[in-house]
Amino acid sequence: MKISRLIAAVCLVSSLAGGQSAPNSDAAGKLIDSYVALQMKAEQVPGLVLAITDRNRLLRVSTYGYANVEAKLPARRDTLFEIGSISKSFTAIALLQLREQGNFDPRQPITRYLPWFSIHTKYRPITGHDIMTHTAGLPRDRDDVPSSLYQAAGVRDRWTGYEPGKYFAYSNIGYQIMGYVLQEITGKPYAETVRAHILQPLDMDHSDAVFTNDTYKRLAVGYAPLYDDRPYNPAEPLIPATWQEYAAGDGSVVSTAPDLAKYLRMLLNHGAGPSGRIVSEESWKLLTQPAARVPGEEKTYYGYGIFSRTVEGHRYIGHSGGMTGYSARMEGDLDSGLGVVALENAPLGPEDIASFALKVMRAAAEGKPLPPLPQAAPVVKDAADYAGTYTAADGSNFSISNDGGRLGLDYKGQKLTLQARGQDLFFVNHPDFKLFNLSFGRDKGKIVEAFYGDEWFTNERYVGLRQFPYPPQWASYLGHYRGVPDNFRVVLRKGKLWLISAEGDEMMLTPMPGYFALAHQGQPPRERITFDTPVHGKTLRATLSGVAYYRTFTP
Numbered sequence: 001m002k003i004s005r006l007i008a009a010v011c012l013v014s015s016l017a018g019g020q021s022a023p024n025s026d027a028a029g030k031l032i033d034s035y036v037a038l039q040m041k042a043e044q045v046p047g048l049v050l051a052i053t054d055r056n057r058l059l060r061v062s063t064y065g066y067a068n069v070e071a072k073l074p075a076r077r078d079t080l081f082e083i084g085s086i087s088k089s090f091t092a093i094a095l096l097q098l099r100e101q102g103n104f105d106p107r108q109p110i111t112r113y114l115p116w117f118s119i120h121t122k123y124r125p126i127t128g129h130d131i132m133t134h135t136a137g138l139p140r141d142r143d144d145v146p147s148s149l150y151q152a153a154g155v156r157d158r159w160t161g162y163e164p165g166k167y168f169a170y171s172n173i174g175y176q177i178m179g180y181v182l183q184e185i186t187g188k189p190y191a192e193t194v195r196a197h198i199l200q201p202l203d204m205d206h207s208d209a210v211f212t213n214d215t216y217k218r219l220a221v222g223y224a225p226l227y228d229d230r231p232y233n234p235a236e237p238l239i240p241a242t243w244q245e246y247a248a249g250d251g252s253v254v255s256t257a258p259d260l261a262k263y264l265r266m267l268l269n270h271g272a273g274p275s276g277r278i279v280s281e282e283s284w285k286l287l288t289q290p291a292a293r294v295p296g297e298e299k300t301y302y303g304y305g306i307f308s309r310t311v312e313g314h315r316y317i318g319h320s321g322g323m324t325g326y327s328a329r330m331e332g333d334l335d336s337g338l339g340v341v342a343l344e345n346a347p348l349g350p351e352d353i354a355s356f357a358l359k360v361m362r363a364a365a366e367g368k369p370l371p372p373l374p375q376a377a378p379v380v381k382d383a384a385d386y387a388g389t390y391t392a393a394d395g396s397n398f399s400i401s402n403d404g405g406r407l408g409l410d411y412k413g414q415k416l417t418l419q420a421r422g423q424d425l426f427f428v429n430h431p432d433f434k435l436f437n438l439s440f441g442r443d444k445g446k447i448v449e450a451f452y453g454d455e456w457f458t459n460e461r462y463v464g465l466r467q468f469p470y471p472p473q474w475a476s477y478l479g480h481y482r483g484v485p486d487n488f489r490v491v492l493r494k495g496k497l498w499l500i501s502a503e504g505d506e507m508m509l510t511p512m513p514g515y516f517a518l519a520h521q522g523q524p525p526r527e528r529i530t531f532d533t534p535v536h537g538k539t540l541r542a543t544l545s546g547v548a549y550y551r552t553f554t555p
Contacts (some may be wrong), residue, residue, distance in 0.1 A: 004054040007362075011212070018287070019437065019526075023362065023541045025060065025291060027109065027283070027361075027370060028166065028360045028361055028364040028370060029060060029062070031360055031370055031371075031373065032050070032062070032356070032360055032361075033062065033064075033428075034373055035353065035356050035357075035373055035374065036048065036050065036062070036064055036353055037064075037332050038374075039350075039352060039375070040064060040065060041348065042234060043234050043348045044129070044234040044235075044238060044346065045064075045065060045344050045345075045346040045348075045350075046065050046066050046067075046069050046221075046223050046344075046346055046351060047063075047064065047065035047066045047067050047069075047074070047079070047220055047344060047345050047346075048063075048064045048065055048075060048342065048343065048344040048345075048346075048353070049061065049064070049073035049075050049076075049077060049079055049100045049256070049257040049342075049343050050062045050063075050064070050065050050175045050257060050340070050341070050342050050350075050353065050354075050357060051077075051257035051258050051260065051261040051340070051341040051342075052261075052338070052339070052340055052357060052361055053261040053264060053265055053268075053338070053339050053340075053341075054195060054265075054268075054337050054338050054339070054365075054465070055265060055269055055337040056265075058258060058261055059361075061064040061077045061257060061258055061261075063075045063076055063077060063079070066310055067079045067220035067221065067345065068220070069221070069223070070223045070240075071370075072290055075220065075345075077257065077258055078100075078125075078206055078243075078256050079220050079256060079257075079259075079343075080206060080215070080219045080254050080255070080256055081219065081220055081254065081255065081256070081257075081326050081328060081343040081344070081345065082211065082217045082219070082251070082253075082254050082321075082323040082325075082326040082328075083099075083251075083253050083254065083255050083260065083321045083323075083328040083330075083334050083343065084173070084224070084251045084252065084320075084321025084322045084323040084326065084327065084328055085175075085250065085251050085319060085320065085322065086260070086319045086320070086328055086330050087175075087209075087249070087250065087251045087253035087321070088175045088249070088250055088251070088254055088305035088319065089188075089267075089287065089304070089305035089306050089319060090194050090198055090209065090249075090253055090305070091175055091178050091179050091182065091194075091249035091250070091305060092132055092178070092287055092304035092305035092306070093198060093278060093279055093283075093305075094182050094193050094194055094197060094198065095178060095181065095304075096129065096188070096279050096280060096281070096283040096287060096304070097197055097278075098182070098185055099283065099286075100279070100283060103185055104128070104185055105128070105379075106127060106128035106129040106132060106182070107127055107128070107129055108127060108128065109125035109126065109127055109211040110125070110126050110127065110128060110131065110177065110242060112179065113128075113181045113184050113185060114152070114177070114180065114181060114184055116153065117152065117155075117156075117177070118155075118156045119138070119155045119156060119158055119159065119160055120156075120157075120158065120159040120160070121137075122160075122165045123137070123160060123162075123164055123384020123472075124163070124164060125166050126138075126160070127164070128178065128181065129165075130164040130165055131171070131174040131175070131177060131178055131197065131293040132166070132175075132178060132303075132305065133165075133303065133304065133332045134168050134169060134170050134171055134173070134174060134292060134302055134303055135164060135165050135166065135167060135168055135169070135291075135292050136160065136161045136164050136171065137156055137160035137161040137166075137167070137169065137194065137524075137526050138158075138160065138161075138162070138166055138169075138173050138177075138526070139155070139161075139171065139173055139526055139527050139545040140169070140170060140171050140172060140173065140526075140527070141171075141173065141486075142155075142172075142173055142438055142546075142547065143484075143485055143486055143547075144483055144484050144485075144547045144548075146244055146245070146246070147244075147245065147246040147247045147248040147252065147382070148248075151173060151176040151177075151248060152173075152176055152177040152179075152180045154352075154546065155173060155177070157403055157546040158272055158528075158545050158546050158551070159528060160526070161202075161517075161519075161522040161524055161525050161526025162525075162526065164204060166524075167294060167524055168292040168294055168295060168302060169523065169524075169526055172250040172251065173250075174248050174250075174269050175248075175250035175251075175305070176248040176249055177249075178249050179248050179249020179250065179252075180249070182249065188322055189210075189247070190209065190247060190248070190249055190252070191208065191210035191247055191252070193210035194209035194253070195204050195208070195209055195538070197278075198263075198278060198470065201273055201276070202263060202266055202273050202274070202277060202278065203262060203274070203323050204259040204260075204262055204263065204290040205254065205257050206255065206256045206258075206260070207253065207254060207255040207256065207259045207260070208253070208254050209247075209252060209253050210245075210246070210247040210252050211245060211246055211247075211252060211254045213245060214243045216243060216367060217253060219254065220323060220326075221240055221241075221325075221345060222240070222241035222243075222323070222345050223238040223239065223240060223241055223345055223346055223347075224238060224239060224240075224241035224242070224324055224325045224347055225238060225239075225347060226238065226239050226503055227434075228485075228487070229435070229502050229554065230350060230435045230436070230481070231421065231427050231436070231437050231502075231503060231504040232347055232427075232503070233290055233427070233429060233434070234348075235429055238346065238347075239371040240325070240356075241325025241326075242325075242485065243324075246323075251321065251323060252373060254420055255343075256343075257341045257342070257343050260330060260341045261339065261341050263330075264318075264330055264332050264339040264341060265339070266278050266331055267284075267287075267288075267306075267339075267453060267516065268332045268334065268337055268339055270284045271283060271284035271287075272274050276472040276500070278502070279423045285399065286303065286304055286394055286483045287303055287304045287305065287306055288303045288306050288308055288317050289301075289303040289304070289545055290302075290303065290308055291303050291304075294307070295522070295523065296422075296423050297309070302363075305319065306319060307319055307433040307501070311333075313334060313335075314333050314334070314335040314336060314362075315333075315334045316331055316332065316334070316358075317332055317334060318330045318331030318332055318339075318354075320349060320351055322347070322349060324485070325345060325346075325347070326344070326345055326346075327344055327346060327347060327348065327349040327350060328341075328342065328343045328344070328349075328350070329341070329342045329350045329351050329353070329354040329355075330342075330507060331354050331355065331358055331359060333362060335435050336362050336365055336366070338358060338361050338362055338365060339358070340354045340357045340358045340361070341354070342354040342357070352374075356371075356374060358538065358545070359371055364514065371401055375406075378406075378420070379404070379405030379406060379419055380405055380406065380407050381416070383402045383405045383406065383407055384402050385446070385447045386400050386402070386418075386440060386482050387400055387401060387402040387407075388400060388447075388459040389459060389460070390449070390450045390457035390458065391457055391459075392455060392456060392457050393456070393466070397457065398410060398411045398457070400418070401415075407426070409428055409438075411428075411432070412432075413431065414430070416428050416429065416430055416507050418438065420503070421446065421504060424436075424438075424439060424440040424441070424442070424447070425437050425439050425440075425504060425506075426438045427440075427504075430469070433452060435453060435489070435555075436452050436453055436489075436500060436504065438450060438451070438506035439451045439452075439506060443461070443462070443463075443464075446461055447459070447461070448461045448462040448463075449462055451493055453489070453491050453500070454491035454492055454493055456479075456493055465494075468494045468495025468496075469495060470492065470495040470496075470497075474492065474497055475492070475537070476495060476531070476534050476537050476538050476539050477531045477539055477542070478490050478491060478492055478497075479538060479551050479553065479555075480552050480554055480555060481541075481542045481545055481549035481550060481551055482549060482550060482552045483544075483548060483549040483550070486502065486549075487500055487502050487549070487552070488501045488502065488544075488549065490509075490542070496508055496509070497509035498507065499518060499529065505520075506520070506521075507519055507520055507527070508520075508521060509529065510525065512528075514530070515528045515529065515530045516529050516530070518544075527544060527545045528544075528545055529543065529544045530542070530543050531543075538551060539551065
């Protein structure tokens with residue numbers, strides 16, 4: 001059954017629970033419900049639970065849609081979700097507790113705690129601080145390996161991309177390593193430590209720090225796109241997601257919205273829980289420190305498993321999380337003391353819902369007019385930069401118009417909406433744009449070109465070469481490669497090779513002796529890729545940072 005047919009009937013079914021009402025809570029709640037309904041319909045979200053808290057108590061819990069679409073089981077306040085990378089802050093807190101006991105120093109090399117740890121590097125040893133702030137230069141993922149110690153040990157076959165502490169580059173592998181540091185120091189399983197020192201003191205009775213096959217029976221059913229090889233299109237169906245047990249320190253916590261609100265209250269109270277401190281004030285400051293600037297995000301920094309950013313003069317802290325079939329957002333305003341938790345069993349993420357809910361509740365608490373309901377098609381920052389006609393070498397073209405900050409693409413007699421998916425990156429719901437996002441390139445800050453996969457289009461502002469030589473053997477690398485569980489495509493643009501992930505993430509390949517270095521535009525490389533086994537002019541295998549992917553038959 002297509003999920004969107006059910007959402008319209010159930011996304012307005014909201015239940016309120018817990019706590020006393022905040023000022024203007026009825027009007028604020030109705031406004032939040034209306035926005036949730038719009039977002040769930042637009043993004044085809046099966047189910048969502050939203051919890052709003054202040055420093056002292058739970059203010060509101062709202063439930064929407066289904067925890068299980070096929071069985072028509074509604075989402076409830078005690079519905080369990082995977083919270084993904086929000087788990088990283090749990091790992092960081094457990095390590096900071098050890099620091100307070102004198103058993104862990106984040107400034108020491110990781111080899112002090114994991115003597116067997118190694119990675120190819122020409123730089124100084126990696127420390128816990130480097131890893132927890134995502135500045136160690138580690139590769140991002142090792143998703144071909146299920147939750148096991150090999151995730152940490154396997155980096156011995158990889159290379160650091162840059163000097164530790166110099167650049168922010170998000171790494172799940174890093175927090176897998178830190179989870180095993182925690183185990184090594186305590187001599188206990190990761191989940192046991194997190195349960196005893198975080199979950200139980202905060203009375204998070206419905207949460208756990210590991211999920212097994214037994215957990216599955218209590219979870220909301222996760223849903224993933226039917227097409228896993230392209231950017232998510234909400235117009236296409238979702239299907240029940242694949243499942244695996246998991247216990248690593250980067251993303252193994254499962255929780256309910258009210259339980260996670262308890263955790264957020266502790267963060268809003270600078271580490272203090274209802275029965276005593278979880279971490280000291282000093283540790284809380286380390287947790288939330290603005291240690292590393294996050295590129296591409298305005299006024300956003302990373303500490304130890306926690307983002308911080310400035311919103312209208314207030315300091316916000318929090319994190320997002322994503323697992324196969326689930327996404328989550330936790331965010332708190334340290335100045336107003338308000339916080340929001342949003343959990344859903346869908347892929348895109350409830351960041352916009354959480355941010356709007358926090359904005360509404362903050363206005364209500366301050367006695368200010370509530371913000372207007374956001375439009376279905378949000379305004380694009382600097383939309384005028386993209387307007388114009390873009391033409392390919394074969395004469396094919398399209399035009400982009402700016403209508404008050406909303407971008408439309410004129411293509412084959414149709415007016416299509418551009419949906420922002422990142423910096424200079426947009427999704428277009430049309431069969432001719434199904435495999436890739438539409439990305440744009442700048443020259444001296446001005447948009448001069450657009451790319452769709454290997455297709456290149458320029459506007460009237462483009463000045464430069466039109467022909468680009470490249471080594472003939474590069475043509476053998478182009479194509480679609482699959483691994484477990486990911487896949488990507490390699491394309492050629494302007495004489496350069498690019499790797500484009502299924503979600504639309506783009507990295508350029510720079511030739512090095514014996515391999516290619518991969519990096520996002522404007523960032524240093526931290527991944528490596530090689531190609532081998534040519535048959536009939538096409539390589540059959542690509543090895544990305546130690547993980548094998550194989551040429552598949554689909555384009």
